[in-house]
Amino acid sequence: MLKIISALAVALAMAAPNLSMAASLTGHVAYSGDPVYSVVSDNLQYPDGSPYSDLPVLLICIDHTTQPPFDVDTSFFSEAGTSAIKGSSGAAGVAAIHWLIETYYLTYYKNGTGQQQRALQYALWEIGNDYDGTAASINAISGNSRPAYENNTHDVVYPGDPAFITAFQTLYQAMVTALPTLPTGFRSTTYTVDLFTNQNPALQPMVAVIERAPPNMVPTAVPTITGTPHVGSTVTGTYTYFDNNSDIENPSGTTYKFVTSTNPSMANSSEGTVVATGSTGGASSSVTYSLQPSDLNKYLYFCVTPAALTGASPGLEVCTVASGPVVTPPPPPTVTAVPSLGQWALMALASMLALFGMARVRQRRS
Structure with a gap:
């Protein structure tokens, strides 16, 4: 039985390395010889000797500030995620690299000039060094990656080459248009894409590409909570749903939890007290919760576990940042009564006004 389990684990790693846990990889990489700073390896393996992939792995440099690992025995950390990106884009940068490979690998790399x-x-x-999640940060003439001004000494492509200028302008404009609204959960469905950090910090982090589609991925959710954290007030929980494989949401399967905790941060609902739970009814709906006296001085979270009708499901639970702490509502403003005149006072005032009016008339006649 242990042999069968071990064989299944190896097969899974070969078929879908991006599902494996982050691990050290070793192997030989050979320069592919094209204008992209890239290497190819067919013997990357885990510490236990199991192969990372049964297909060749193409690794392309994503850092402009360190040296590429050409024709060496090297070692990487797989599943590096945002740690492989030098810029400040974080998860948006990971999604952007997946998008770039998904959209342009075939036409620009494999079959490109x-x-x-x-x-x-x-x-x-640009994504690995300068992108910060905004369109303004994609700039061809500034930052670490600046194709409009870089003195590219490569013997095939030069900055003044009109074909090169057209190619990078097309890519940069496409990034300006697409990346700022790209979901951070976007992942390539055409290729298996992984981000590596080099165990030698002087050498490049890389994006690893295998020409095989990864397994179907679970959906993701981004929840938000709105409303005033006052006892007696009603707060509203909403979320966006995303599935990289375009699997439609299962409205009755997606669940929510309102959770309270004395801690101002929380990784998942198990770290707090669930005060309300149920089915969301889908991302187009919203759910509410009325804050109770027992919630006083606690932080409130809205957690969602997304589910899809088809494909891999459910996704991982995601919680909002803390709302609160919950406080008692401020007292209503004090209403000051406007002084009023009694019946006799009003009569006296009317008489005075009448006399004043008569005096004014006489003054004018005289």
């Missing part, structure tokens, strides 16, 4: 391949390299450097 030297100018297109080199433009793809600059686009990866």
Whole structure:
């Protein structure tokens, strides 16, 4: 039985390395010889000797500030995620690299001209070094990656080459348009894409590409909570739903929890007290919760576990940042009564006004 389990584990790692836990990889990498700073390896393996992939792995540099690992025995950390990105884009950068490979690997790298391949390299450097999640940070003439001004001494592609200029302008404009609204959970469905950090910090982090589609991925959710954290007030929980494989949400399967905790941060609902739970009814709906006296001085969270009708499901539970702490509502403002005149006072005032009016008339006649 242990042999069968071990064999299944190896098969899973070979078929879908991006599902494996982050681990050390070793192997030989050979320069592929094209205008992209890339290497190819067919013998990357885990510490136990199991292969990372049964297909060749293409690794392309995503950092403009360190040296590429050419034709060496090297070691990486797989599943590096945001730690492989030098810029400040975080999860948005991981999604952007997946999008770039998904959209342009075939046309710009595998079947592209030297100018297109080199433009793809600059686009990866832009995401890896300068992108911060905004369109304004994608800039061809500033930052670490600047294809419009870089003195590219490569013997195939030069900055003044019109074909190169057209290629990088096309990529940069596409990034400006697509990346700021790209869901952070976006992942390639055409290729298996992984981010590596080099165990030698002087050498490049890489994006690893295997020409095989990864397994179906679970859906993701981004929850939000709105409302005033006052005892007696009603707060509203909403969320966005995303599935990288375009699997439609299961409205009755997606669940929510309102959770309270004395801690101002929380990783999942098990770390707090669940005060309300149920089915969301889908991302187009919203759910509410009325804050109770027992919630006083506690932080409130809204947690969602998304579910899809087809494909891999459910996704992982995701919780909002803390709302609160919950406090008692402020007392209503004090209403000051406007002084009023009694019946005799009103009569006296009317008489005085009448006399004043008569005096004014006489004054004018005289």
